[in-house]
Amino acid sequence: MKTIYQFVALILISSIWSCKKDNNTTITVDYTVEVSYPSSYKTQIAANTVVKLTNSFTGESKSVTTDDEGVANFTGLLPGTYQVSATKDLGTSEALELTGLEGEVYLSATVNNLSIQEAGSIQLALKGSSPGGWVIKQVYYTGASGSPTYSNDQFVELYNNSADTLYADGLCVGDIVGNPYISSSSKPSGFAGDTDFVYFQNIFMVPGDGTTYPVIPGASFLIARSAINHKSDATLGNPNSPVDLGQGIADMEVYWETAGRDTDNPDVPNMLVKHFGIATVIDWFPTVFGPSYAIFRHAGVDNLPLVAEPNSTSTRTYPQVPVDSLIDALDCVSNASVSNFKRLPSNVDAGFQFCTNSYTGEAIIRKIKTTINGRNVLQDSNNSSNDFQMISTPTPKGW
Numbered sequence: 001m002k003t004i005y006q007f008v009a010l011i012l013i014s015s016i017w018s019c020k021k022d023n024n025t026t027i028t029v030d031y032t033v034e035v036s037y038p039s040s041y042k043t044q045i046a047a048n049t050v051v052k053l054t055n056s057f058t059g060e061s062k063s064v065t066t067d068d069e070g071v072a073n074f075t076g077l078l079p080g081t082y083q084v085s086a087t088k089d090l091g092t093s094e095a096l097e098l099t100g101l102e103g104e105v106y107l108s109a110t111v112n113n114l115s116i117q118e119a120g121s122i123q124l125a126l127k128g129s130s131p132g133g134w135v136i137k138q139v140y141y142t143g144a145s146g147s148p149t150y151s152n153d154q155f156v157e158l159y160n161n162s163a164d165t166l167y168a169d170g171l172c173v174g175d176i177v178g179n180p181y182i183s184s185s186s187k188p189s190g191f192a193g194d195t196d197f198v199y200f201q202n203i204f205m206v207p208g209d210g211t212t213y214p215v216i217p218g219a220s221f222l223i224a225r226s227a228i229n230h231k232s233d234a235t236l237g238n239p240n241s242p243v244d245l246g247q248g249i250a251d252m253e254v255y256w257e258t259a260g261r262d263t264d265n266p267d268v269p270n271m272l273v274k275h276f277g278i279a280t281v282i283d284w285f286p287t288v289f290g291p292s293y294a295i296f297r298h299a300g301v302d303n304l305p306l307v308a309e310p311n312s313t314s315t316r317t318y319p320q321v322p323v324d325s326l327i328d329a330l331d332c333v334s335n336a337s338v339s340n341f342k343r344l345p346s347n348v349d350a351g352f353q354f355c356t357n358s359y360t361g362e363a364i365i366r367k368i369k370t371t372i373n374g375r376n377v378l379q380d381s382n383n384s385s386n387d388f389q390m391i392s393t394p395t396p397k398g399w
């Protein structure tokens with residue numbers, strides 16, 4: 001009996017062995033995963049990306065890094081159902097190279113319950129947060145050259161510097177309290193040195209329900225002091241003005257009804273007035289000697305604390321906005337040698353800009369960092385001395 005048992009056992013073992021041997025040689029498969037970057041990137045080949053396959057039954061996982069073609073080659077997989085994931089963290093320099101923008105980016109892609117029964121391949125498209133966002137692209141504050149003086153054509157142009165559609169709804173824009181140095185009796189802002197807050201002279205907000213004003217990547221949103229063709233409007237304009245800010249160019253205008261001297265273009269929507277510094281001023285009138293601008297979002301914009309300027313005899317008070325709420329800012333003063341008249345803290349804007357004089361028709365425009373698929377990506381290092389340049393004539397929505 002013992003011999004028979006041994007014989008049967010031998011047969012069983014050998015048949016199991018042969019079966020196992022057959023399985024090993026026939027039922028593992030190879031599989032490739034090709035990983036790509038978003039279409040807004042300079043290249044779509046996502047090299048050096050970690051891809052992980054996890055077998056849903058055994059729980060075992062394998063990780064392979066993609067090669068120079070963005071391909072991860074998996075070998076010896078058991079047929080079955082797999083969870084697939086790829087992750088890629090871009091450091092600042094890598095993000096800059098691929099997107100034109102600084103800032104860390106975290107990309108990932110997953111496919112759930114992928115059935116792998118035979119050799120094959122799959123493509124994974126990485127997605128993630130895109131760097132960049134709203135930036136101030138261009139400001140024109142100096143006013144037209146020639147006589148009489150004319151500054152009704154001032155504007156601020158915002159720009160979608162990201163790879164995603166953004167909505168302008170709820171964006172606040174304003175000019176910061178403080179003298180840009182106009183004469184030897186001028187004094188720097190009493191708020192200078194405050195690195196936690198900025199203080200506004202005027203604040204205006206884009207209306208909308210959150211999706212009313214979409215702006216595609218690489219497009220602008222222009223806010224005019226008054227939305228008319230300043231060059232050709234015989235009644236309200238001035239032939240010396242360098243700009244047409246009529247319908248189709250201006251997306252918004254500021255309309256200040258209270259002083260009774262502003263006009264309302266019914267074809268261009270009006271900004272919501274959140275704070276108007278001096279009610280008797282005819283319109284939003286950033287100083288032609290060099291205003292500082294900031295854009296921000298703040299849920300409590302209607303109830304911002306109002307603060308008097310330190311070391312000032314003025315009783316006027318100004319809305320205080322935390323620097324954490326700022327999206328972008330640009331400090332301008334009257335000339336190159338008065339950096340002590342900067343109004344924005346260096347953690348917001350490490351530099352400043354200036355024009356040669358008031359009423360010169362000059363403007364300040366942000367530099368182009370790179371171009372990706374025809375979309376200009378603008379330089380944004382939070383230092384306006386480097387990021388912007390003066391131009392002799394404004395180019396509303398142009399370059």
Ligand SMILES: [Ca+2]
Nearest residue numbers: 225226254255
């Ligand atoms: Ca106006």
Ligand SMILES: [Ca+2]
Nearest residue numbers: 264265268269
């Ligand atoms: Ca209007």
